[in-house]
Amino acid sequence: MxxxxxxxxxxxxxxxxxxxxxxxxxxxxxxxxxxxxxxxxxxxxxxxxxxxxxxxxxxxxxxxxxxxxxxxxxxxxxxxxxxxxxxxxxxxxxxxxxxxxxxxxxxxxxxxxxxxxxxxxxxxxxxxxxxxxxxxxxxxEYTTLATAFCPPTFTITELRRVYEVVWGVSLDARNFHRKVVNADDFLVATGTRRVPDVGRPAALYRAGGATVLYPPMLRAAAQHPVART
The missing domain is CATH 3.90.79.10 (Nucleoside Triphosphate Pyrophosphohydrolase)
Known part of the structure; x- marks a missing residue:
């Protein structure tokens, strides 16, 4: 063998x-x-x-x-x-x-x-x-693994796109923002912003120290399924 x-x-x-x-x-x-x-x-x-x-x-x-x-x-x-x-x-x-x-x-x-x-x-x-x-x-759903798909600093929108792409769903932006910023030690605000060519500056975050996501982000609660990628 x-x-x-x-x-x-x-x-x-x-x-x-x-x-x-x-x-x-x-x-x-x-x-x-x-x-x-x-x-x-x-x-x-x-x-x-x-x-x-x-x-x-x-x-x-x-x-x-x-x-x-x-x-x-x-x-x-x-x-x-x-x-x-x-x-x-x-x-x-x-x-x-x-x-x-x-x-x-x-x-x-x-x-x-x-x-x-x-x-x-x-x-x-x-x-x-x-x-x-x-x-x-x-x-x-249950861990902070989504940040492994992100660069060292990232925006909430970039993090949300990870969930949407991996899960194949469309998530409500406001609801997602509320969940991730309130999750225990999931994200740490860097105090800096990214200034895009078009649009408003976006706050930058880095991964926190947590490995378990609490409260969890359940796929069953995700809205607007789209074609899986």
Whole structure:
């Protein structure tokens, strides 16, 4: 039995939820789109392998991302090379630069999640991606994870767009503002404002020290569903 890691790396680009994908340069599934990942070496654990594979296949430094273990995938026939167990990871980050492919990846790119169809991904990566998306969407309800999609300082509008893009809903701006500024240690006002080219200056915030969002921001209470991105 062999052990691999696979990575679901999500970011918000151009107001759409994107996932990091590679084009496989080796068999099996040569030329097929897949999540970045690879085999765990004999002298490393899965965490170290996830960071290494992310750097080798995309040129991204996983230490700058929010990175957490998602789950393990053990179905006997999930890999045509034999019995291969995969430990999947979920990574979240603000809008990142274009990745650079390397090692066994021909090409690395950001792809809008909504543009992916059935059968587009190699192995069981469609299931892994679906699980990663649901983990991210669920954690936005009860944790402060939404700030992982934001730059160090951000406006309330930018934070609201994270929720709207990840959840695929339209949120009431005033109600959202009231909830997030009153949540315990969720946001910290920087005392500065961003002056846009057009419109009024907007107050800037940074992430507070809380990891649990209280009170929670429940998807069931979100208004005006729109097409998921």
């Amino acid at each position: 062999s052990l691999t890691v696979d990575l679901v790396v999500l970011t918000v680009r151009d107001d759409r939820l994107h996932v990091l994908l590679i084009e496989r340069g080796k068999e099996p599934f040569r030329g097929k789109t897949a999540l970045p990942g690879g085999f765990v070496r004999s002298r490393e654990d899965s965490d170290a392998a996830a960071l290494r594979e992310l750097a080798e296949e995309t040129g991204l430094d996983g230490r700058t991302l929010h990175l957490e273990q998602l789950r393990s995938y053990t179905r006997p026939d999930r890999d045509p090379r034999g019995r291969v167990v995969s430990v999947a990871y979920l990574a979240l980050a603000p809008d990142l630069p274009l990745p650079v492919a390397g090692t066994d990846a021909r090409r690395a790119r950001w792809t809008p999640v909504a543009d992916l169809g059935p059968g587009d991904l190699a192995f069981d990566h469609a299931r892994i991606l679906a699980d990663g998306l649901e983990r991210a969407r669920a954690k936005l």
